[in-house]
Amino acid sequence: MKILFVHQNFPGQFLHLAPELQGRGHECLALTDGENRRESRIPVLRYRHEAPAPDPQATRLGRNFTQTSDRGVSVARAALQLRDQRGYRPDVIVGHSGWGETLFLKEVWPEAKLLIYAEFYYRGVGQDVGFDPEFDRRGFDGVMIAQGRAAHLGQALLHADAGLSPTEWQASTYPPPLRRLIEVIHDGVDTDAVAPDASARFELPDGRVLRAGDEVLTFVNRNLEPYRGYHIFLRALPEVLAARPEAQVVLVGGDGVSYGPAPAEGSWKQHFVEELGPRLDLSRVHFVGRVPYDRFKALMQVSRAHAYLTYPFVLSWSMLEAMSAGALVVGSRTAPVEELIEDGRNGLLVDFFDGPGWSRTLIRALAEPERMMPLRAAARETIRDRYDLHRICLPRLVEWVERHGPR
Numbered sequence: 001m002k003i004l005f006v007h008q009n010f011p012g013q014f015l016h017l018a019p020e021l022q023g024r025g026h027e028c029l030a031l032t033d034g035e036n037r038r039e040s041r042i043p044v045l046r047y048r049h050e051a052p053a054p055d056p057q058a059t060r061l062g063r064n065f066t067q068t069s070d071r072g073v074s075v076a077r078a079a080l081q082l083r084d085q086r087g088y089r090p091d092v093i094v095g096h097s098g099w100g101e102t103l104f105l106k107e108v109w110p111e112a113k114l115l116i117y118a119e120f121y122y123r124g125v126g127q128d129v130g131f132d133p134e135f136d137r138r139g140f141d142g143v144m145i146a147q148g149r150a151a152h153l154g155q156a157l158l159h160a161d162a163g164l165s166p167t168e169w170q171a172s173t174y175p176p177p178l179r180r181l182i183e184v185i186h187d188g189v190d191t192d193a194v195a196p197d198a199s200a201r202f203e204l205p206d207g208r209v210l211r212a213g214d215e216v217l218t219f220v221n222r223n224l225e226p227y228r229g230y231h232i233f234l235r236a237l238p239e240v241l242a243a244r245p246e247a248q249v250v251l252v253g254g255d256g257v258s259y260g261p262a263p264a265e266g267s268w269k270q271h272f273v274e275e276l277g278p279r280l281d282l283s284r285v286h287f288v289g290r291v292p293y294d295r296f297k298a299l300m301q302v303s304r305a306h307a308y309l310t311y312p313f314v315l316s317w318s319m320l321e322a323m324s325a326g327a328l329v330v331g332s333r334t335a336p337v338e339e340l341i342e343d344g345r346n347g348l349l350v351d352f353f354d355g356p357g358w359s360r361t362l363i364r365a366l367a368e369p370e371r372m373m374p375l376r377a378a379a380r381e382t383i384r385d386r387y388d389l390h391r392i393c394l395p396r397l398v399e400w401v402e403r404h405g406p407r
Helices: 017-023 056-086 140-148 151-158 168-172 230-243 268-279 293-302 317-324 355-367 369-386 389-404
Strands: 002-006 027-033 044-047 092-096 113-117 162-165 182-184 201-203 209-211 216-223 248-254 285-287 305-308 329-332 348-350
Touching: 002 017, 017 027, 017 389, 027 056, 044 056, 056 140, 056 151, 092 389, 113 389, 162 168, 162 389, 168 182, 201 293, 209 293, 216 230, 216 293, 216 317, 216 355, 230 248, 230 268, 230 355, 248 293, 293 317, 305 317, 305 355, 317 329, 317 369, 329 355, 348 355, 355 369
Parallel strands: 002 027, 002 092, 027 044, 092 113, 113 162, 162 182, 216 248, 216 305, 248 285, 305 329, 329 348
Antiparallel strands: 201 209
């Protein structure tokens, strides 16, 4: 088959799927944003997207749809060039619906099967919006804004032949008529590559080296921000540091914002560091920014306890990779974390807003490494049994694509 992948940050969620399909003899091509320079093992074409920012006063609740449909137009024009100038006609299109890129591709290639990565459907109530009142005081306006953000996601899936979500809960965010179009298959974790390693080491910026067996507490996210519970975790640290004088805390993540509002000034990282002031022992709390994947993997291998918090929202790959590496994950009792972690069996769960509970649980996780070993082993088995890339997830993803192709 001819398979076209569409993702503004390709390969994104298709990191393993695209080359696997190419290796099976399919002719694969990717279409991505012109600013994206990530390496790929399959041929890549880039589209140009320079739409002006919409006027909030003119577009109001339609601002998000204006932005996403503008990108959809840019992609559709690039697709028209592919069709008319090169004679390119894919059998299957696999695209992420989050940025509007797939909105008009059925109009360019009506005969192609359109498969959508349906990661999350925004709602005004019961999910991330309004979950944390400290940062969301918009009331019913926020409810309407969130519901408005779902317009392009619903349109994208309505025009598709099938959808794909990585977790049951993320699939359940879609309304029932759309949920029926979605199959749940996770992107997968390479459990052979991400495995416990007693010889692992992680060098801190000051030259100190952390090793497997050391008392290391970790926290990882793309950006350090409230959506991923950075404020809850940092506020729990003074009690943890006081109770565990040998503990070292390593935080991975940038200073920007991936989700939710930005602070009035500066970064969320600095905002909460300043809030805690001298209560936070910065000689033992290490902000290492974003790190290459091999450094992240080594950090998970030396971690004694790994804190993962999130609003009810999309699940981070890092949590599954931490479990695969044999780290003890202390997770927030929120969806979709509860889909993977069972408290006291393969990890520990704490209510998202229970600051004292986070301190107590993290102290216990650091203080009782031998007692926590069965949980760490069970965490790895959970990933191997349900989310292994090569044995489980990738074969199912390949079958999903091939099943929807032309007979």
